[in-house]
Amino acid sequence: MEIHRSRFVPYPSSAINALAFSHATKEKTTGEDPSSLRLAIGRANGNIEIWNPGKGIWVQEKTFSGGKERSVEGLAWIQEPGEEGKGGKTLPGRLRLFSIGYSSSITEWNLVTGLPARSSGGNHSEVWCFAAQPQWVGPKKKSSAAREGEFRGQNLVAGCADGTLAMISTAEEDLRFQKLIARPTKKKARVLSVAFQDRNRVVAGYADSTIRVFDSRTGESLRSISLGSGPKGGPTEILVWKIRCLPNGDIVSGDSLGELRFFGGESYSQIQRLAGHEADILDLAVSNDGQYIFTGGMDRRTALFKCIRSNGKKEVGHGSWVKVSHSKFHDHDVKALATYNGKDLSVTVSGGIDTQPIVVPIREFGKEYSRSLPFLPQTPPLASAPGARLLVSWWNCEIRIWRIPRNTGAEQRPKLVAKMALLGEEHITSAAISQNGLVLAVATVAKVKFFQLASHDTSKGEKFSISKLHSTSLPGATLVQFSGNGKWLAIITPTANVLLARLVPADDSNQQWTVLPRLVTLERSTRTADPSSLNGFWGNYYRTITHADFSDDSTVLAVGDLGGHIDVWVVEGNEDPTAAAVDVAIESSSSTDDEESGSEDDQKKQSIVIMGQHWRQHPNAAAIPKLDSAPLVLSFRPASSSSQPQPNGNPGVHATRHNPHPRSHELPGGEQRFMIVSAKHSVYEFDLLNGGYSGISAWSRRNPTSQFPTSFIGNKDRTKGCVWDIHEGNERVWLYGVNWLFMLDLSKDLPDPETLLVRNGANQLSGQELSKKRKRKSGEEGPRKKSSGAGDAIPASNVLSSVGKFTGGESDESQWISLDARLTPDPDEDGEDTRLILPKVRRGVKTELDGNEENVVIENGTENYVSGDASEDKALSKRKNKKQEAVKERGLRESWWHTFKYRPILGIVPIGEQSGPLEVVLVERPSWDLDLPPRLVGNHERAL
Secondary structure (H helix, E strand, O other), X not given: OEEEEEOOOOOOOOOEEEEEEOOOOOOOOOOOOOOOOOEEEEEOOOOEEEEEOHHHOOEEEEEEOOEOOOOOOEEEEEEOOXXXXXXXXXXXXXXXXXXXXXXXXXXEEOOOOOOEEEEOOOOOOOEEEEEEOOOOOOOOOOOOOOOOOOOOOOOEEEEEOOOOEEEEEOHHHOOEEEEEEEOOOOOOOOEEEXXXXXXXXXXXXXXXOEEEEEEOOOOOEEEEEEOOOOOOOOOOOOOEEEEEEOOOOOEEEEEOOOEEEEEOOOOOOEEEEEEOOOOOEEEEEEOOOOOEEEEEEOOOOEEEEEEEOOOOOOOOOOOXXXXXXXXXOOOOOEEEEEEEEOOOOEEEEEEEOOOOOEEEXXXXXXXXXXXXXXXXXXXXXXXXXXXXXXXXXXEOOEEEEEEOOOOOOOOOOOEEEEEEEOOOOEOOOEEEEOOXXXXXXXXXXXXXXXXXXXXXXXXXXXXXXXXXXXXXXXXOOOEEEEOOOOOEEEEEOXXXXXXXXXXXXXXXXXXXXXXXXXXXXXXXOOOOOOOOOOOOOOOOHHHOEEEEEEOOOOOEEEEEEOOOOEEEEEEEOOOOOOOOOOEEEEEEOOOOOOOOOOOOOOOEEEEEEEOOEEEEEOOOHHHOOOOOOOEEEEEEOOOOOOOOOOOOOOOOOOOOOOOOXXXXXXXXXXXXXXXXXXXXXXXXXXXXXXXXXXXXXXXXXXXOHHHOOHHHHOOOOOEEEEEEEOHXXXXXXXXXXXXXXXXXXXXXXXXXXXXXXXXXXXXXXXXXXXXXHHHHHHOOOOOOOOOOOOOOEOOHHXXXXXXXXXXXXXXOOEEEEEOOOOOOOOOOOOOOOOOOOHHHHHHOOOOOOOOOOOEEEEEOOEEEEEOXXXXXXXXXXXXXXXXXXXXXXXXXXXXXXXXXXXXOEEXXXXXXXXXXXXXXXXXXXOHHHOOOOOOOOOOOOOOO
């Protein structure tokens, strides 16, 4: 594979301004973390990213596109009260997401479509901060009852630039201004932060060195707390950047002096004052048990404070606070923090101007590493026209097109041939270019636009022109994808509908194209809606389509959604240039159950036939099972041989008096295989023709994910895409993530697992125990199974577990005191070996041994005989060394290969003709190339 390592393609990643988890605590009924738990990340360019923590998997599921001069400055989730479902079960209430950004309104987002659902209005100035009311809790005593008509939802309170506090009602699935809690102050000091102490008391931090407490029901001012004046030589006013309330009612604030202050929940007097930062504290987050506080500031520090309970005080949060540590996970200001502390997930997420989210463990703080999430999008904003050697990149409203030269030995650099900015306020959601480089499709949430590309050689060099293709008004889309022949464009709408647009050549030269006015709507399989709190009243969150791809011959289309379902359609008939461009055929429904209940008109449906071709669901699509998680990669394997010539038209199909709209029902032949990588890094290859009852190909049945190398299974960064290498009989697929590249050779089986099923005998190790022992000895342990959702566990040897205490007196001996009795668990201690025997049976490998035979260990194809004596470990070590040498000599690892050389990877796209060797453009966007503003230089730092 020839790689054009590119850093010339720009992608200005945007700063993180807001973070918010959808839930504060785990489910009360089950004690488990809710399956609908999501993290929302708001960026300065107006985009909102929805991440699924997934027990530490961390997958970016959706992106709500912003627009010009829009910014997300705050995020908040609320959850509607539970609803009674079928069988008397109480279903969790629906989640609602809100944002603010340099305007006087609050915007609610539709989680299903990713579009703004509604905005609030009101007679107040710009909203600088807002907070959601705590969830309603019923009366504790059975005898007491809630007041009739009491609102059980969660309203919002907004702090404005003129000192106003406004209550925004969310009742009746609406969002409207309700009342003013506080009027503008005399100085009209800005409200910088706001929080609820309980459902009826609001605490606000101002820009005039004060913290004020109000009764949200009456608007009465309960207390005004002064923080004093600033230090000499500096600003006289102290800015209260962030306010939070502890579970016991105490108030904690972070200000422009870098100090953390604690105030009593009843007396509102200052309890404690800590200096934790060298500059402003911009945000702070409190764990749900009130025992940990994380702060982030302008000095790039992320500090941890812990509550040390006083003697006799057993209530949560009571006691003195101490600073445990601080670290510089970020390269610039830390602007946003969010925490979640549940059963499986116990993390704090921080973000700021350096655009990268950082995950820090809470429960296992000091025992697990922190982890950085990708700051680049999950779906690469790149497309290529291999035949024309064009590379297309986009961000916000801009598009750039590059010409990639061939490597001819002479020094040639990629050339920027076109720049384009879309008119309108919406950002680009997706773009696609035909393989011949003649047509470009660009999508926003408002509409899809087509552009004709043309290149002419002149005396001054290449002249590249772009003209708009006139077409009927097309709906907005979140994803567009061209077929291989460039004649079909798949359009995925925000409502998860699948539409097909047909392009036809305008002349015989095939250089000019037009778009037919009629769109083809593809029907998806009917599936039961998931009763998740992420679903809206008019859609299903998990039906959102994230990936789509055409087969190499452009006759099959497959799409995958967040629920793990795959829908496949196939085109019937052959293209007939003599047929009508658009024809509507009426066909009767095949169902006989509805004949009695429905009329004749209800039993007929229209079929759109375009130039003799009609799209329908693939006959074998029902064989594809539901995936274990959402697909991250969906890609058809290109045909290894040249495609057979298609017949000219549809012979034998003629219109008659009884059938004026005939159409061919002939299905295309040939190989139709495609690969899917799920969010849990399970790899499947489906064969629509020869996949059997499960649809899974023979190679995938022989090589399940459990047999993949640890370098792939244990990788925490998720897969972003893939490219295929089919030159000269190759069957290789190159998968890549943000910092890794992995090759699979589908013409070969992966190396066998280290152990087969070994019969247990006296003084003999089982296969599972032997695998554990080898992993401990070699240090090649897999991913930690019990993780809090951040990084891997820190080795026990590097964790400080005890300290020495000198008792004094005549003896100089010291007493060791354990800091924590818990040790880092062995990752294989309570887990079963996931290596399956069934794949080896499919390969014809013998797995059972006779009683007189010794135990056999198969190591990447090399047989080793293991005895049951005490020198077993030493023998295993020698065999391992021999195995590694054999692997290198005999090339047993040619079925896979990986590297971490390239990072961070924005995307990889093929370039050049398919018939030649694989040639790709690998686009890197290193963090040091980000255009960041000047940062604060600390007392012990040197200016760069």
